[in-house]
Amino acid sequence: MKKLLADRAGNFAILGAIAIVPILGSAGMAVDISRAMELKSRLQDAADAAVLGSIAERSAGVTQAVGMTMDGHVSISEAEAEAFFKAQAATNASSVQEEGLKKEKVESQDMNLDVVKVSVTKDGKDIKAKLTYQATLKTSFLRILGKESITISGSANAVFQSQSFMDFYLLLDNTPSMGVASTTADIDKMIKATKNVADSGSRNCAFACHIVSEKGVIDGGSNYAVAKLNGISIRIDAVAKAVVELTKEATRQQSYPDQFRMATYTFGETAMDTKLLKVAGLSGDLSKVQKTAEGIKLMSIPKQGYNNDQQTDFDNALSKIGDEIGTPGNGLAAATPEKIVFFVSDGVGDSYKPKGCTAKLSGSRCQEPIDTKNCTALKARGIKIAVLYTTYLPLPTNDWYNSWIKPFQPTIGTKMQECASPGFYFEVPPSQNLEGAMKTLFNKVVHTPRLTS
Incomplete structure (x- = not known):
């Protein structure tokens, strides 16, 4: 037993086996975070396009619908903006598949688009649109460290000044x-x-x-x-x-x-x-x-x-x-x-x-x-x-x-x-x-x- 405990042969293999987990985890973190940042950029582009498209296409309709006399929530354009965002997200992220327009999840093998909320409001002479989103991206290498997914969220805001001087x-x-x-x-x-x-x-x-x-x-x-x-x-x-x-x-x-x-x-x-x-x-x-x-x-x-x-x-x-x-x-x-x-x-x-x-x-x-x-x-x-x-x-x-x-x-x-x-x-x-x-x-x-x- 004393000879076994004193024997140092094979230490490198043991230490290597122990170290491989954090090494792979660190490498995996870089890969998964890079994927998350790329997806965030694509989703943000989709959100920006959705709010701009919603206001540009519907501003005249909003003006007519609310008579430009009362401030508050405007229901027009929200479903269209949400659908447009999901379509853009599907195109940009390439792996996203649309399964519904409003409350259903848009799921793929790697990403879940969990939350999409759109609001259009009239505030004085402005018509404002806001879109918020949240998605989860399944990790590849970070699972080794017990991290199953990364949450990605963001928002986009646009304004149309309907009565600018x-x-x-x-x-x-x-x-x-x-x-x-x-x-x-x-x-x-x-x-x-x-x-x-x-x-x-x-x-x-x-x-x-x-x-x-x-x-x-x-x-x-x-x-x-x-x-x-x-x-x-x-x-x-x-x-x-x-x-x-x-x-x-x-x-x-x-x-x-x-x-x-x-x-x-x-x-x-x-x-x-x-x-x-x-x-x-x-x-x-x-x-x-x-x-x-x-x-x-x-x-x-x-x-x-x-x-x-x-x-x-x-x-x-x-x-x-x-x-x-x-x-x-x-x-x-x-x-x-x-x-x-x-x-x-x-x-x-x-x-x-x-x-x-x-x-x-x-x-x-x-x-x-x-x-x-x-x-x-x-x-x-x-x-x-x-x-x-x-x-x-x-x-x-x-x-x-x-x-x-x-x-x-x-x-x-x-x-x-x-x-x-x-x-x-x-x-x-x-x-x-x-x-x-x-x-x-x-x-x-x-x-x-x-x-x-």
Whole structure:
């Protein structure tokens, strides 16, 4: 017996056998916790999508159902949101199978979705949705340590401000490049109409830009005159009409006087005096804004190549419009309106900018996709930016385009989207209706719910 107790042979095997349990447990803990975190992320994404989808789809129905007069619980949308969450959870978690819509468990081999609760309430001018969930994930390796499952829980909240007060500052690019024919059909008409003009540089041209001899006087031989004589709509004409329709849409949708106020700005009447030009000051009288919008015209230019064609200064326009805008509010009252810049442009700057140009300089002339630093500065103040990008058309037969614009053509839309606040970007090519696009973007701004936590 003394020899047996004194014998140390085989100790490593014994210690190894004893240690294998915590070693496997530790390794298993990392694996199972990683699985739990991944599942948590997927379930949270499903919850966020469910509350946003519920409010976005049903906000109009909720408004009608409760008459917007009484606060409290709203039953509409809850079953839909719960079903949507479970469907999303099933897709995201891949192993989840839906077996019921309301109180039944959604079970799979590894996960039980135990609790899903959805509530929709009206609180003042807000419609709020909240979804909470709880799930259990069966462990793999942690069972060695006696841990059979991990509990995962979370919540998502969204709010729809049904009666927000908003001030819109419309910044409309009326510089020469906005003289392009406004639709595909108009482009074809313009090309045919300019086929035999004396100026070879204007032949087969889809543009009516660089064409007005001086303020208020149209050069009879210009492409602008060709467009007008042939009933061809150019982009700035379409923008003006779209603003008119926008004011009508805002008037139709507002519930209170001055709920939506608007101001309109362009880049100036003439190339000889480029500046942020206030066409209409901020006003709740949308009929007044509508009337002034009807008079918006393409910027005039005294001659071809005037001032090296440097008429599109986005940096100046965005900086100056920022000076026009006061402190943004939460939109809950007329005294605290949200502030939105509604920016319409083809996205290519062309200005005197010897320093800081984001593209290749031609002397001191900077042609570049929009430099978003001024957009960032506005958004940092709490000002939202809605961007309607009228697609900049490639001109493959134009040597200047090929040398200076073509290298950054693929980034024009990307930069315009970067300028916009999340979700407030819309691109409209010539084949689409600009008026419809502007109303679509307006409705997106007015009716977009947001996650609150």
